[in-house]
Amino acid sequence: MLGIEKIDHICIAVKDLESARKVWEPFLGKSAPDHAYRHDPEAIDVARYYVGEVGYELMASTREGSDVDRFIKKRGEGVMLLSFKVPDTVEAMGKLREAGFQLLDKTPRIWEKSRYAFLNPAFMNGVLVEVID
Amino acid sequence: MLGIEKIDHICIAVKDLESARKVWEPFLGKSAPDHAYRHDPEAIDVARYYVGEVGYELMASTREGSDVDRFIKKRGEGVMLLSFKVPDTVEAMGKLREAGFQLLDKTPRIWEKSRYAFLNPAFMNGVLVEVID
Numbered sequence: 001m002l003g004i005e006k007i008d009h010i011c012i013a014v015k016d017l018e019s020a021r022k023v024w025e026p027f028l029g030k031s032a033p034d035h036a037y038r039h040d041p042e043a044i045d046v047a048r049y050y051v052g053e054v055g056y057e058l059m060a061s062t063r064e065g066s067d068v069d070r071f072i073k074k075r076g077e078g079v080m081l082l083s084f085k086v087p088d089t090v091e092a093m094g095k096l097r098e099a100g101f102q103l104l105d106k107t108p109r110i111w112e113k114s115r116y117a118f119l120n121p122a123f124m125n126g127v128l129v130e131v132i133d
Numbered sequence: 134m135l136g137i138e139k140i141d142h143i144c145i146a147v148k149d150l151e152s153a154r155k156v157w158e159p160f161l162g163k164s165a166p167d168h169a170y171r172h173d174p175e176a177i178d179v180a181r182y183y184v185g186e187v188g189y190e191l192m193a194s195t196r197e198g199s200d201v202d203r204f205i206k207k208r209g210e211g212v213m214l215l216s217f218k219v220p221d222t223v224e225a226m227g228k229l230r231e232a233g234f235q236l237l238d239k240t241p242r243i244w245e246k247s248r249y250a251f252l253n254p255a256f257m258n259g260v261l262v263e264v265i266d
Contacts, residue, residue: 007189020258051139051140058258127145
C-alpha cells in the first residue's frame, strides 16, 4: 500500500550517549559513529551506525522533559522508534488516513531532505512507528 | 569484531496475533505472512514479514508465564528483541565474552539451521539483543 522499501532506522533511547557508544561500537564493530548529529527540535543528540541497510541510532536527550527524557523516565532505556522508508511521505500519510491509521502529525515534519510523520503507538501494538522519505 | 552483516529480525510482542496481523499487513503491504511458525520451546506463535533485508516478526505467547507473556504484562506490547546476523554464533559468543559482554546463554540455542544466543539487556541500554547465524 505505502510501498515500504526497508526499515530506514531504529532509535534506541539512552541516558548517556558516550557510555552507550562504549557498549555499541565494539558490538557493531565500529570505531566511531557513521554519522553524528544534534537535532534541536526534538532535543536529541544522536550517533548513527549503518548495519546493513538500516541506520542504528543511539539517541540521548539534550533537555529535561523532551520526548526521549520522558520515554526513559517512564519505561527505561530501550528501543523507542522504528522508522520505515516510503517513496513519498505525504502520499503515505494520505493512504494511512484513508485506511484508518492514526497519525500523530497532520503535516509532515522535515529534517534535511526527508519528510517524516509518526503513527500513534496505541494503535500499532505499542510500537512508535515513523514513515520517512 | 563480530562481523555483523545486518539486522536479521525484529520481534514485536503482541497480545493477539490475528488482530496484530490486521494492523501490520495493510501497513506493510502484505496480504499474509511471508513465513508463519510456532516455536514451542519459547512458547511463541510468529508471523514474519520481510521488510527489505530484515525479518519483521509479530510474536504472540502460546502459554501463560512465557517470556513474551511476562514481557507484555510488565511493559505492554512493543519491540521485544533485535537480532543481529553474524557469520558464526559460537565464534561471536567467544569474542563477546572476551570483550566483557554479558551473555544470557552459555551455549547457543538452535532453531532450524541457525544458532543464536541472547545478551543481557541490562548491559545493552535495555535492548534485548540476539546474535544469530
